[in-house]
Structure formats: C-alpha cells, structure tokens
Amino acid sequence: MESVTGASLAQLPDEMFKFILQPVSMPDCAGRLGQLILRGRPAISTPNYVVPTSRGVIPHLSQDNLQKHTNISTVYVPLEDFIEKSHAKAPLYNTPAPNGESPLRQYIGLPDRHLSIFGLRRVPNIPCPAHNTDSSVAISTSVGFRSLEVEQYHEAVRKLKADISTSLPDLINTKVASAKRIEKSADRTRAWLRDFVEDIGEETGLPFFASIPPHETELLSLYLSDLKDEYNSHISGLCVYSPSTVSGLPGALRDIPTICLTDPSSPQAVLAAIHAGVDLLTVPFVTKSSEHGIAFSFTFPGWPQTPNQPLGFDLWSTSHATDLSTLSTNCTCYTCTRHHRAYVHHLLQANEMLAWTLLQIHNFSVIDAFFSAVRQSIKGRTFEDDMRTFSRAYESELPALTGQGPRVRGYQMKSIGRGEPKKNAKAYGKLDEQVQKLSEAESGVASPEGDADYIEAHGGAKKVE
Structure with a gap:
C-alpha cells in the first residue's frame, strides 16, 4: 500500500518525494518492503544499505569504478569531514552550483544516480571529549576536536542542498548516563528540531528526516508525540541511531521511511535491524573488512x-x-x-x-x-x-x-593521550648507510672489493711494470 502520510510530509509534490509501502504482513516481524522515490534520482527499493563516505567519497572506489562495477544507490556524507579550524572558510561552501544544483554534490562529484544523505557526524563516529551544549555540538575534525554551533549546521543544510538532510541529535558518548542527562538529550534534540523548522521551514524544498536519540521509548514519549502531532507536516522521515528505537515508535510514525546510522558488527546484525523495521541502514563494516x-x-x-x-x-x-x-x-x-x-x-x-x-x-x-x-x-x-x-x-x-x-588518518580513531604508540607502521628506514655509499661513489674514493687481479679484470685498474 502507499504510505498514508509519506507524500504529504514536508508538503512536497507527489513527483518530488514519496515513500510507498508494499502490502506484506508477517507476524512478529516489522520487516517491510518499500520504495523511496525522489525526483531526479532512481527509485530505491527498501530495505537497502547506505555507504558511509570519507571526505565525500567511498574509500578505494573512484567515481568511474563506482558507476561501472557497483550497484550502490545511497551514500552518507557527514559535515565534520569538511570542517577544519573554521566553519566559515570550508571550501565546500564556495563550490559553484549553477541552476540551483547541490553544492555538496558538485564538490564531491557524486554521480546523479546516487542519493545523498547529509548529517553531522561520521559513521562510526569518534566520541568527543567535549560535551554538547544547548547551542553547540562537539565534532571531530581532521585537525582535532571542536564545537559547531547549531545555527551553523542549519546553515549547512540550507546551502549544501543534499537530497536528504537529518536533524541534529544530542547523542550521549558515555555508556552509562543519568536520567537527567537522558532527559536533557531528548529536550535538546526536540529544541534543535524546532529551531530548524523555524529557521528554514520548507525553504530547501528537499526531504528532511528528524533524528531520534537512542533512548527508551518512555523517555522519548514527549518528543515522539511532538513528531507525530506538531512536526508532522515538516518531516519526511526519521533518522535513528539504534535499530531498537524503531520497534518502540508509535504507529503514526511507522508509515514514513527510517534511516539507521549505526555500525552493525555482522550480517546477522543487519538482519536484526531489518527485522525491527529499518528501511535504510549504514554498513561501515564492508569497507573495514575490505581494508x-x-x-x-x-x-x-x-x-x-x-x-x-x-x-x-x-x-x-x-x-x-x-x-x-x-x-x-x-x-x-x-x-x-x-x-x-x-x-x-x-x-x-x-x-x-x-x-x-x-x-x-x-x-x-x-x-x-x-x-x-x-x-x-x-x-x-x-x-x-x-x-x-x-x-x-x-x-x-x-x-x-x-x-x-x-595507513589510517588521524581523524579515524580517538587519541588516548600522551605516550600512545604510533598508529601506522614505519614506512621508511634510516637512509644514513645509503647516503654514505652515495657520497663515496661521487667522491671517487670508494673502496673497491677484491684482489688486484679481480680489479684489473673488471677494468678498475691497470698494472704498471
């Protein structure tokens, strides 16, 4: 069946964005079939996989090989890949994009047949030592950790025009968090979504997915209620960070597509996520295994x-x-x-x-x-x-x-502090011995090997009677 609210969400024309569910019913299983349709891109059958990029490209695949030898349909592009010391000076924002095209797509050279999903953090992400605040989020850049203002992220969504953008979540880096911290996480995520709607609304004209932090459904009840009632007309889908979040969603939010930005450890974990009802799922273990x-x-x-x-x-x-x-x-x-x-x-x-x-x-x-x-x-x-x-x-x-x-890059793993071992094996040895030999050869005083007859036979000297 066609999604009841898929076409009306985000107030987009039918031909621009639509999510169609097929009538498949299985007891005790939320897995489902669907089609994600975005104008100008090939329809994507779900469930399907999303490939995380590094600096806008899929590692080890040039664009010609990507198109010729793979069937990859969707990529995930994180903003923190492109920000170093200054958000305003990121070259990404100065990319010419004629006729209202996406500067993000132009900058990374993404082929037209690939759908782009835009978010803040990499998948898998590196936990930042700094904490989020009410107006900023901690990110890991290629030159270290820093904070990014929430308004700057909203500006990036507006300027870069990815096919699908996700709202900011307040994710907790620690394994154990207090009830107060979890409550603050839900409140911040809700406030940031509200700010985005007020700042941008439908200005981009592209699908926008609301992020849901990975907490118990009871602790997110107010936020989920707002998504269902207050923000229904502003979102086109949901972005979760744990497959378990999907199973706790109210029925009114299950007719729209769900993206899961997570790091499954195996194909069995992928199957479990699909069984829970995830439509699109990141699979970073593929690149890790290949490498x-x-x-x-x-x-x-x-x-x-x-x-x-x-x-x-x-x-x-x-x-x-x-x-x-x-x-x-x-x-x-x-x-x-x-x-x-x-x-x-x-x-x-x-x-x-x-x-x-x-x-x-x-x-x-x-x-x-x-x-x-x-x-x-x-x-x-x-x-x-x-x-x-x-x-x-x-x-x-x-x-x-x-x-x-x-060789790994510095932003691919978290530093543990002073005295840590080098992350890459030594690529070159000392050249002192070779430099000495070269110096001797050029000076003409290199010491020949062998006796006098051997040297004469090889043209190195001539006997004088």
Whole structure:
C-alpha cells in the first residue's frame, strides 16, 4: 500500500518525494518492503544499505569504478569531514552550483544516480571529549576536536542542498548516563528540531528526516508525540541511531521511511535491524573488512546442510598464495570474473592500492546481492525462517582482522593521550648507510672489493711494470 502520510510530509509534490509501502504482513516481524522515490534520482527499493563516505567519497572506489562495477544507490556524507579550524572558510561552501544544483554534490562529484544523505557526524563516529551544549555540538575534525554551533549546521543544510538532510541529535558518548542527562538529550534534540523548522521551514524544498536519540521509548514519549502531532507536516522521515528505537515508535510514525546510522558488527546484525523495521541502514563494516583483506563469501539465506561456514576469507593468509579460485563461489562481480585469490593475496603483500579496490568491488557486490535476497524473502513471507537458516549456515562473526590495512588518518580513531604508540607502521628506514655509499661513489674514493687481479679484470685498474 502507499504510505498514508509519506507524500504529504514536508508538503512536497507527489513527483518530488514519496515513500510507498508494499502490502506484506508477517507476524512478529516489522520487516517491510518499500520504495523511496525522489525526483531526479532512481527509485530505491527498501530495505537497502547506505555507504558511509570519507571526505565525500567511498574509500578505494573512484567515481568511474563506482558507476561501472557497483550497484550502490545511497551514500552518507557527514559535515565534520569538511570542517577544519573554521566553519566559515570550508571550501565546500564556495563550490559553484549553477541552476540551483547541490553544492555538496558538485564538490564531491557524486554521480546523479546516487542519493545523498547529509548529517553531522561520521559513521562510526569518534566520541568527543567535549560535551554538547544547548547551542553547540562537539565534532571531530581532521585537525582535532571542536564545537559547531547549531545555527551553523542549519546553515549547512540550507546551502549544501543534499537530497536528504537529518536533524541534529544530542547523542550521549558515555555508556552509562543519568536520567537527567537522558532527559536533557531528548529536550535538546526536540529544541534543535524546532529551531530548524523555524529557521528554514520548507525553504530547501528537499526531504528532511528528524533524528531520534537512542533512548527508551518512555523517555522519548514527549518528543515522539511532538513528531507525530506538531512536526508532522515538516518531516519526511526519521533518522535513528539504534535499530531498537524503531520497534518502540508509535504507529503514526511507522508509515514514513527510517534511516539507521549505526555500525552493525555482522550480517546477522543487519538482519536484526531489518527485522525491527529499518528501511535504510549504514554498513561501515564492508569497507573495514575490505581494508583488512577480508573477502565476503556469504549468501542469503545460505545452506543449512553446511553449518557454521565462515562469512569471508582472510586473503592475507599464505594459504591463498597459489589459490586460483574466485573470491566467492558463483560471484559474478568484476573482481571474481577477472582475478583470483592468489592475485589479490599478492597485491595485499605488496601493499598495492588495487587490492583494496578489488575487495571493495567484490564485497559491495556481495552486500548488494544479500539485500536483494532479503527483499525477495520478505516478499515471499519467509524472512523469519530464512533468518534462522542464515544463523545456522554461517558463523556469528566476521573473520578476525589479521592483515595490516591502509595507513589510517588521524581523524579515524580517538587519541588516548600522551605516550600512545604510533598508529601506522614505519614506512621508511634510516637512509644514513645509503647516503654514505652515495657520497663515496661521487667522491671517487670508494673502496673497491677484491684482489688486484679481480680489479684489473673488471677494468678498475691497470698494472704498471
């Protein structure tokens, strides 16, 4: 069925934004099929995956490879990737965008067929030591931690014109928080949404998703009530940070699309999120696995006759040094149809960048087929049985990361303070010995090796009678 309120939310024309739900009913399962339609972009079948970007690009995939060899439809772009010391001087804001086009899309060169989702923090994000305030949020930039004013984020939403933007949540970094801190988190998130509506309203003319912090439904009851009643006409969807949030949503908020910005640890965690009713889900573990040499080998729902199969293979292992088989059986991606495990193993050992490109192409192909099979399973109303089959067929965790990945950037992990070890292995050794040899060669006083006959035979000297 068509979403009851999907087209009316955000007061947009039908041809600009619409979320259509298909009539699939499964007892004890909130998983659902839908289509997200945005004018100028291909329709996206849900549930589906969202790929987090780094500085606006998917790591290890150039734009031509992205279009030729993957079926990625949606990317997530965080603002903190582009801000350093000064928000106002970020080059992102000076990008020419003719005819009202998106400066964000122009700056990162995102192809037209990809949907862009815009938010504040990276996925997964680095917890900041500073705390949020009523008027600012703490962010992690490439040059350290800083604060960003809420108004500056709203300005970015207005200027950058992403396909879908999300409101600011007040997320708590600590594992344990007091009831007062949780109450403040809900109040701030509600206040920031109110400020956004008052500052921008429908000015951007693009879908806007309201963020919901990951707290118990009872503690969010007032905020959820406001979303349902007061802000119904201003939001086009919801953005959550934990799949468990979706299961507690009131029915009036379940007819609109839900994006989950989270870091699932495995395909089983992805299935659990879909079972809870998530429509779009970030999958940062794909890039993490590719960077550490893991090639996915799972399919959905798998074969129960061969239980506890690995979800992937570590191609750093020397057992693949002479293995001429494809990365995954029956895979038809660019990597598997042209290369074998031994070649990718060699590239990893040589630290060739092509290794991570080929692994990204393959792993995203596996994830794409995985989500496609999940949609077919929901359509056939066998999703719950297939989930159980998958759990029996494969191990519960991805293979352990043993190989060294690409050099990490400073903003990819939190600093632990003074005396911490270097995050990257030493790339170059001392050159003193080579400099000395070069100096001797250029001075002409290098000491030759061998006896007089050897030196004369090689033209290094001539005997004088």
